[in-house]
Amino acid sequence: MVQNNVGSLIKNVSSLQQDEINNTTGEPFEWWGPSPAEARKKAVEKKKGLHDKRTTLKDAVGKYVKDGINLGIAGFVNTRTPVAIVHEIIRQGAKDLTLSFQSNSICCELLAGAMILEPDHVSIKRVELAWWGYEVIGIAPLLRYLTTNEMIEIDDYTNYGMSARFKAASMGIPFIPTRDHGGSDMELVNRGAMVECPFTGENVYLVPACHPDVAIVHVPAADMYGNCRIFGAHCTCPEIALAATYSIVTTEQIIPTENIRNYPNLTEIPYPAVDALIEQPFGCYPGACYGYYWFDMPEFLDFKNICDEFRKTGNKDKLREYYDKYIFGCENFDDFLGTRPYSKLKELRQMDGVQPILID
Amino acid sequence: MAEYGPFEMIAYTGSRVLEDETIVFVGTGLPIIASMHAQMTHAPNLNMIFEAGSLGAVLEQGLPLSVGDTKAFRKAVFAKGLCGAFELTQRGYSDYAFIGGAQIDMYGNINSHFEGGTYSKPAVRFPGSGGAGAMAANCEKTIAIMALEKRRFVDKLDFVTSIGFGDGSPNYREKAGVMGSGPYRVITNQALFGFDEETRRMVLLEVIPGKTAEDIQELVSFELLISPDLKEMEEPTEEDLSLLREKCDPEGYFLKRKVVK
Numbered sequence: 333m334v335q336n337n338v339g340s341l342i343k344n345v346s347s348l349q350q351d352e353i354n355n356t357t358g359e360p361f362e363w364w365g366p367s368p369a370e371a372r373k374k375a376v377e378k379k380k381g382l383h384d385k386r387t388t389l390k391d392a393v394g395k396y397v398k399d400g401i402n403l404g405i406a407g408f409v410n411t412r413t414p415v416a417i418v419h420e421i422i423r424q425g426a427k428d429l430t431l432s433f434q435s436n437s438i439c440c441e442l443l444a445g446a447m448i449l450e451p452d453h454v455s456i457k458r459v460e461l462a463w464w465g466y467e468v469i470g471i472a473p474l475l476r477y478l479t480t481n482e483m484i485e486i487d488d489y490t491n492y493g494m495s496a497r498f499k500a501a502s503m504g505i506p507f508i509p510t511r512d513h514g515g516s517d518m519e520l521v522n523r524g525a526m527v528e529c530p531f532t533g534e535n536v537y538l539v540p541a542c543h544p545d546v547a548i549v550h551v552p553a554a555d556m557y558g559n560c561r562i563f564g565a566h567c568t569c570p571e572i573a574l575a576a577t578y579s580i581v582t583t584e585q586i587i588p589t590e591n592i593r594n595y596p597n598l599t600e601i602p603y604p605a606v607d608a609l610i611e612q613p614f615g616c617y618p619g620a621c622y623g624y625y626w627f628d629m630p631e632f633l634d635f636k637n638i639c640d641e642f643r644k645t646g647n648k649d650k651l652r653e654y655y656d657k658y659i660f661g662c663e664n665f666d667d668f669l670g671t672r673p674y675s676k677l678k679e680l681r682q683m684d685g686v687q688p689i690l691i692d
Numbered sequence: 693m694a695e696y697g698p699f700e701m702i703a704y705t706g707s708r709v710l711e712d713e714t715i716v717f718v719g720t721g722l723p724i725i726a727s728m729h730a731q732m733t734h735a736p737n738l739n740m741i742f743e744a745g746s747l748g749a750v751l752e753q754g755l756p757l758s759v760g761d762t763k764a765f766r767k768a769v770f771a772k773g774l775c776g777a778f779e780l781t782q783r784g785y786s787d788y789a790f791i792g793g794a795q796i797d798m799y800g801n802i803n804s805h806f807e808g809g810t811y812s813k814p815a816v817r818f819p820g821s822g823g824a825g826a827m828a829a830n831c832e833k834t835i836a837i838m839a840l841e842k843r844r845f846v847d848k849l850d851f852v853t854s855i856g857f858g859d860g861s862p863n864y865r866e867k868a869g870v871m872g873s874g875p876y877r878v879i880t881n882q883a884l885f886g887f888d889e890e891t892r893r894m895v896l897l898e899v900i901p902g903k904t905a906e907d908i909q910e911l912v913s914f915e916l917l918i919s920p921d922l923k924e925m926e927e928p929t930e931e932d933l934s935l936l937r938e939k940c941d942p943e944g945y946f947l948k949r950k951v952v953k
Contacts, residue, residue, distance in 0.1 A: 341858055342858070349810065435822055465822075468758060488805065493826065516801075516853055565745045685762075
């Protein structure tokens with residue numbers, strides 16, 4: 333795409349084979365989701381008044397999540413992982429998905445597991461990401477399985493790179509300059525481009541905007557119009573919601589609009605960027621939600637172990653049992669939460685340490 | 693001398709490397725423990741950035757198990773998101789990147805993408821860059837924690853995730869468009885490494901008592917430079933160990949492993 337000879341000296345150190353280098357010079361850039369112009373058009377077409385956005389996950393996913401879309405997953409690693417929405421997507425099915433996120437754990441593993449069990453119901457075509465894993469809990473077994481078996485295409489950026497891509501999209505600009513990726517192999521394989529800065533004359537790395545068709549986000553609090561407050565880490569949630577054509581947001585609690593109007597500075601996602609809002613307590617369980625609950629380490633570990641066993645043995649029985657019992661066998665996320673003892677959820681609330689948040 | 697484990701030695705050495713009046717951008721695990729220890733000893737005005745977006749958190753609820761952990765935001769002075777953390781870094785407000793990886797080469801380039809096979813069909817795919825690639829690019833100095841093994845200290849990386857000094861060319865980082873000055877220290881439980889200013893190659897600075905430079909060279913695939921001023925690594929005192937074990941990682945998530953004799 334970018335027609336120039338600007339680059340770092342990475343080829344002197346790289347082990348990549350020539351055919352693995354993303355050599356798209358001369359070809360038009362392919363957006364893995366809406367182009368900036370398409371995303372802008374969709375935003376302009378929306379009704380901009382304050383309307384009650386509350387709905388059910390079943391209706392929201394049915395309306396917005398279609399085959400072939402780019403699904404932007406908000407949160408970060410094990411924090412505010414939009415698990416309730418992912419369960420509903422798996423129940424309803426969506427094929428040929430492009431996933432975009434910076435770092436995530438269980439959301440992409442859950443989608444990957446669904447693809448392994450029911451490839452005609454859920455499938456991931458490609459992923460633009462920075463990181464897919466469980467951090468202290470370990471490497472993600474299904475990522476390993478899918479990559480070793482060449483079942484997905486990956487486009488690698490840094491955490492800042494993906495965040496900046498969503499940020500560019502949220503700003504309505506087609507790319508953003510960053511000071512990373514250059515001099516690493518990501519410069520050779522991903523879809524960014526090194527250019528010479530017209531002002532400093534120095535090399536600078538551009539990453540393309542990333543507009544998901546649908547963003548899935550979990551927030552601590554929102555009013556019924558979708559004005560969202562986020563406490564603790566914002567992760568890249570405001571940027572992803574604004575970047576996406578449509579956003580489905582789950583919230584721990586709905587708060588009065590009066591509270592929002594008292595402290596408008598606390599609104600991190602404004603209502604026009606939210607298309608569907610669902611009050612879903614524990615909506616990112618087993619992930620953590622600052623001010624509400626800490627993450628459930630044993631739950632992550634149990635699911636990871638089930639996936640690891642499949643990766644090592646090829647036996648899908650336990651994986652299927654998990655999905656049949658906790659996703660396909662549940663009508664909604666409350667049904668799933670109902671399979672976990674109250675004492676456990678209560679303990680997670682205590683483990684968060686009552687982090688202070690502002691609701692009123 | 694107190695008995696200590698390899699991870700305790702790494703955390704203690706990491707703490708020694710960090711100076712006061714600086715900001716350290718920490719990865720999960722030992723970097724956080726090292727920074728907590730430094731704050732409690734010689735660097736009371738050292739502050740941490742967690743990449744999910746906090747600056748200057750007070751870790752009074754215990755060790756965060758993830759850089760996005762809610763505990764990593766407790767009593768922070770600034771709490772935003774990833775853009776906030778990395779943009780402070782690009783702007784010049786992060787002195788140290790504190791990262792790990794699967795492979796490192798003599799110029800301090802690090803791989804955390806895959807091992808074996810090819811990029812499109814890897815034998816073992818790791819999670820990916822995460823924050824590491826951006827931290828190594830734009831924090832001022834990069835500190836890496838590695839396991840001292842031949843298969844990790846390699847001639848050639850399978851994939852360059854986090855930029856070091858590249859091929860050693862004086863203008864490598866400049867041509868890459870990155871801002872930080874690059875690799876500073878590599879910490880292992882048996883040796884501490886730095887980088888030669890002239891050649892930008894890895895230099896052995898310190899070895900653990902009882903080992904020699906030759907012992908360390910045997911665990912490294914490429915040829916090490918040896919500092920003319922080679923020192924013994926300082927060992928943690930009982931007091932350091934009790935800080936590490938009781939205050940920093942009381943559950944032993946990262947420190948409680950087998951003990952070095």
